Amino acid sequence: MIGVGVIGASGWAAGSHLPALAGLPEYRIAAVATTRRESAEHVAARFGAPAAFADAAELIGHPGVDLVVVSVRAPLHAELIRAALAAGKHVLSEWPLTVGADEAGELARAASAAGVAHAVCLQGHHSPDVRFVADLVAEGRLGRLESAVLVASGGPLGGAAIAPELAWGTEPAGGNTVLTIMGGHFVTTLERLAGPLTELSARLPRLYDEVEVTGTGRTVPNRVPGQVLLHGTLDGGATASVTVHGSAAPPDGFLVKLAGSRAVLTATAPRPGTYLHWTDWDIRIDGKPVEVPDSYRTVPFHPKDGPVANIAALYRDLAAALAEGRDPHPDFHAAARHHRLLAAVERAAGHGGKEEIS
Structure with a gap:
C-alpha cells in the first residue's frame, strides 16, 4: 500500500482527497498536517491517520509517507513541493501547480530530475463521462469535429460579492480566480474531449473594482477578472469557444456542445450546484440520450456524490x-503546459490579438 501524507488536510482535502483515499485499497492515510495541531488531530481521528502534524516539514520527513499531497493555497505550493522532492517523495499537487507559468516549468523539471512520480489534480481528465465522450470523438462517432463550445458558471468566484474565506483571491498573486481555478479546470477538460488548443484570442472582463465580503458589511479591492471569454482553434482545425461567467452564487450548470460533420453531442449538468469536472453528465447525440458504460466507472464512488x-x-x-x-x-509537465496556456489567455486579453500555443 502507498502511504500518503496530506498537507492542508482540514480544508478542501477533508471533503475530497481524504474520502477518496479512504475508499481505495491501494492507499493508506499515513499522516495529515494542518496549521494547528488540534485540527490535524481531529482530521487524523476522523480518517484513521496514525500521525498528525502542525508542521508540514515533519509530515514530509515521516518515514511512513511515500506520497505527499499538497492541498494548500497556491502561493504555498512551490516551497512544499520542492521540500517533498528533496526528500525523495512522490508528489500530488492540487491545481494550480503554482501561481505562474515560469515557476510551473521549474517545478516540472525539478520533479523529473528527482526521479519520483508527480501528478496534478486536474480531475476532469479522469471523469468517466469525460473519458467516454473523448473516446466517442476519437472513434469518429461525430464525424470530423468542427466546433467545440463550453459555457459554464464560475461561481462563487467573479461576482459582485465573495465569501470571507475566499476574499484573499481578489488579488492576482493568490492564484484563486475565475481564470486560474474555474477556467483552468474547464479548459483542460475541454481539451481532454476535443484536443489541444493551438491558438486563441481572449477577453477577461473585470466588472467590479470592489466586491462585497458577504456578511461583513465591508468591501475589498478586486484586481482579478470576473469573466473568461476565449475563442480559438484546436489541433485538427475545429474551432473552440469558452465562456466562464463569474457569480456570487454557486454554479448553476454548464453546457458542452461538440459539433461534428455527422452528429452533434451535447452534455449538460443533471442537477444544479456542481461543476463539469466533478459530476456525471446528461449526454445526448442529436438529442437522444446516451449512457456511459459501467466499464468507465473504475472507483467505488459515483460522480453524482461530488x-x-x-x-x-x-x-x-x-x-x-x-x-x-x-x-x-x-x-507536472502537463500542468506547466496548462499554466502556459492560461498565461497566453492573459496576454491575448491584454493586447487584443492572437496567441499561439506550443
Whole structure:
C-alpha cells in the first residue's frame, strides 16, 4: 500500500482527497498536517491517520509517507513541493501547480530530475463521462469535429460579492480566480474531449473594482477578472469557444456542445450546484440520450456524490502508474503546459490579438 501524507488536510482535502483515499485499497492515510495541531488531530481521528502534524516539514520527513499531497493555497505550493522532492517523495499537487507559468516549468523539471512520480489534480481528465465522450470523438462517432463550445458558471468566484474565506483571491498573486481555478479546470477538460488548443484570442472582463465580503458589511479591492471569454482553434482545425461567467452564487450548470460533420453531442449538468469536472453528465447525440458504460466507472464512488469520485479515479491512475513504472497523467509537465496556456489567455486579453500555443 502507498502511504500518503496530506498537507492542508482540514480544508478542501477533508471533503475530497481524504474520502477518496479512504475508499481505495491501494492507499493508506499515513499522516495529515494542518496549521494547528488540534485540527490535524481531529482530521487524523476522523480518517484513521496514525500521525498528525502542525508542521508540514515533519509530515514530509515521516518515514511512513511515500506520497505527499499538497492541498494548500497556491502561493504555498512551490516551497512544499520542492521540500517533498528533496526528500525523495512522490508528489500530488492540487491545481494550480503554482501561481505562474515560469515557476510551473521549474517545478516540472525539478520533479523529473528527482526521479519520483508527480501528478496534478486536474480531475476532469479522469471523469468517466469525460473519458467516454473523448473516446466517442476519437472513434469518429461525430464525424470530423468542427466546433467545440463550453459555457459554464464560475461561481462563487467573479461576482459582485465573495465569501470571507475566499476574499484573499481578489488579488492576482493568490492564484484563486475565475481564470486560474474555474477556467483552468474547464479548459483542460475541454481539451481532454476535443484536443489541444493551438491558438486563441481572449477577453477577461473585470466588472467590479470592489466586491462585497458577504456578511461583513465591508468591501475589498478586486484586481482579478470576473469573466473568461476565449475563442480559438484546436489541433485538427475545429474551432473552440469558452465562456466562464463569474457569480456570487454557486454554479448553476454548464453546457458542452461538440459539433461534428455527422452528429452533434451535447452534455449538460443533471442537477444544479456542481461543476463539469466533478459530476456525471446528461449526454445526448442529436438529442437522444446516451449512457456511459459501467466499464468507465473504475472507483467505488459515483460522480453524482461530488468531487470525490473523479479525484479517486485520479488516485487510482497514480497507483497504477507507480505499479507499472510509467508517468501518471496529468503530471507536472502537463500542468506547466496548462499554466502556459492560461498565461497566453492573459496576454491575448491584454493586447487584443492572437496567441499561439506550443
